[in-house]
Amino acid sequence: MESRQNREDISKPGYHHGDLGAALVGQVRHLIERDGLSDFSISEACKALGVSTAAPYKHFSDKHDILRHVAKAGFQDLTLAMERARDSEPDDAVRRISEMGKSYVAFAARSPETFKLMFGSKPDIKDDEVTKETGHRCFDVLIVEVANHLGTENSADAALKLSIMLWSFVHGVASLKIDKDYEAVRIEADTNAMIAEATRRLLATR
Amino acid sequence: MESRQNREDISKPGYHHGDLGAALVGQVRHLIERDGLSDFSISEACKALGVSTAAPYKHFSDKHDILRHVAKAGFQDLTLAMERARDSEPDDAVRRISEMGKSYVAFAARSPETFKLMFGSKPDIKDDEVTKETGHRCFDVLIVEVANHLGTENSADAALKLSIMLWSFVHGVASLKIDKDYEAVRIEADTNAMIAEATRRLLATR
DNA sequence: TGTACATCAGTGAACGCGCGTTCACTGATGTAC
DNA sequence: TGTACATCAGTGAACGCGCGTTCACTGATGTAC
Numbered sequence: 497m498e499s500r501q502n503r504e505d506i507s508k509p510g511y512h513h514g515d516l517g518a519a520l521v522g523q524v525r526h527l528i529e530r531d532g533l534s535d536f537s538i539s540e541a542c543k544a545l546g547v548s549t550a551a552p553y554k555h556f557s558d559k560h561d562i563l564r565h566v567a568k569a570g571f572q573d574l575t576l577a578m579e580r581a582r583d584s585e586p587d588d589a590v591r592r593i594s595e596m597g598k599s600y601v602a603f604a605a606r607s608p609e610t611f612k613l614m615f616g617s618k619p620d621i622k623d624d625e626v627t628k629e630t631g632h633r634c635f636d637v638l639i640v641e642v643a644n645h646l647g648t649e650n651s652a653d654a655a656l657k658l659s660i661m662l663w664s665f666v667h668g669v670a671s672l673k674i675d676k677d678y679e680a681v682r683i684e685a686d687t688n689a690m691i692a693e694a695t696r697r698l699l700a701t702r
Numbered sequence: 703m704e705s706r707q708n709r710e711d712i713s714k715p716g717y718h719h720g721d722l723g724a725a726l727v728g729q730v731r732h733l734i735e736r737d738g739l740s741d742f743s744i745s746e747a748c749k750a751l752g753v754s755t756a757a758p759y760k761h762f763s764d765k766h767d768i769l770r771h772v773a774k775a776g777f778q779d780l781t782l783a784m785e786r787a788r789d790s791e792p793d794d795a796v797r798r799i800s801e802m803g804k805s806y807v808a809f810a811a812r813s814p815e816t817f818k819l820m821f822g823s824k825p826d827i828k829d830d831e832v833t834k835e836t837g838h839r840c841f842d843v844l845i846v847e848v849a850n851h852l853g854t855e856n857s858a859d860a861a862l863k864l865s866i867m868l869w870s871f872v873h874g875v876a877s878l879k880i881d882k883d884y885e886a887v888r889i890e891a892d893t894n895a896m897i898a899e900a901t902r903r904l905l906a907t908r
Numbered sequence: 909t910g911t912a913c914a915t916c917a918g919t920g921a922a923c924g925c926g927c928g929t930t931c932a933c934t935g936a937t938g939t940a941c
Numbered sequence: 942t943g944t945a946c947a948t949c950a951g952t953g954a955a956c957g958c959g960c961g962t963t964c965a966c967t968g969a970t971g972t973a974c
Contacts, residue, residue: 534740608823615877615878615881615883616881617814617880617881617882622881622882622886628886631886631887632886632887632888635887656889657896660884660889660891660896661871661896661899661900663874663878664871664874664875664878664896664900665867665870665871665874665900666874667874667877667878667883668869668870668871668872668873668874668875668876668877669870669874670874671821671873671874671877672821672869672870672873674823675821675822675823675828676823676828677821677873678866680828680834680837680838681837681838681841682838683862683866685866690863690866690867690870693867694867694870694871694904697903697904697906698900698903698904700903700906
């Protein structure tokens with residue numbers, strides 16, 4: 497049993513479905529993006545995979561369990577995207593941080609409903625320790641970079657405070673963008689330029 | 703007919719319900735906050751008001767129509783709160799703007815689900831011209847103040863850009879706060895202090 | 909290699925549920941004469 | 942002031958719907974001998 501869980505990524509085509517668990521998480525993620533977080537249904541995910549509506553319960557305890565896995569996968573993707581952005585800019589610390597911000601917003605634009613699931617207030621997601629831990633690791637990527645930039649003469653607390661400020665800012669940009677609020681106020685916002693500008697200002701030494 | 707619409711705020715107790723339309727909007731707003739935007743039901747609102755489930759359709763075309771009125775009321779409340787915050791700080795322009803930011807976040811903390819309804823991506827809300835206009839008026843309160851602060855030597859475009867930046871920031875703080883994301887990352891954020899600090903930095907002249 | 913057996917990922921039919929919305933109706937109110 | 946009538950905000954019963962979840966079952970797979 498344990499060995500099967502460890503190689504759940506290999507899919508033998510002849511063995512029933514192969515790996516319905518992973519396929520469901522992927523399909524649900526797709527449907528969430530297509531129909532919205534509150535309008536998708538796992539029944540439809542089953543239909544798309546050619547499987548009975550009872551099949552998921554052999555892999556997950558309930559609907560929320562599937563969503564938890566989707567959220568976790570989302571955090572892993574986001575972390576990866578931020579690490580890539582960080583590594584793309586080896587010379588300039590401020591630019592490195594603003595690139596990470598851009599990749600945060602880009603992820604939200606690419607997967608808006610998954611983003612909402614990850615950062616929304618559903619208790620089934622929020623209270624899950626595994627998802628929490630995955631999210632925390634994501635935030636750590638930013639803290640490390642800000643602490644590096646500030647240098648040792650500044651306290652870790654200063655780095656934390658700045659990180660929260662930077663996170664809050666890009667999270668606001670991401671939220672307003674995917675909810676089309678800029679458009680609602682008839683603004684066309686160049687979010688990338690704005691992130692670069694705001695990052696500079698927030699990180700400016702007085 | 704027209705004269706009745708104009709005094710929909712007075713409620714004659716003997717005349718059927720009095721003013722079921724306004725009562726429903728209030729009750730739905732209350733239920734949204736209690737049960738969440740995706741778990742409330744108008745049936746329950748009807749039960750709470752002691753009215754049949756068919757009664758709402760004498761006042762609203764459908765469920766979304768009620769939500770549109772809730773969103774509009776939310777924007778009016780938010781605008782009022784921001785104007786009050788602005789007027790409480792007559793001397794210092796930067797502080798005036800940061801007080802407006804604090805009142806934005808305070809509104810979100812007070813009415814998180816209404817806030818999500820107002821700024822979320824529900825098309826029935828987003829595409830409504832009346833709601834749009836009410837939201838726009840809200841944003842204008844900020845732009846005017848930022849333009850005043852910048853003075854005439856700066857373009858209106860500069861004021862707009864700065865306003866978007868400030869809005870994005872406080873919107874991020876509000877979202878992360880009401881979705882309990884600071885807590886999820888085990889942070890206790892002093893949002894008011896953070897807003898004051900970030901506003902100073904974002905408005906700083908180089 | 910062949911056979912018997914245990915496992916467990918699937919089926920498909922059924923369930924209870926609460927929802928939004930409709931329908932023909934009723935009866936209190938305001939108004940015209 | 943009294944009566945007849947039009948209006949329309951309410952009723953209450955019913956509807957169709959799709960959902961998440963359960964149940965006893967089946968049959969392909971891996972394994973022990």
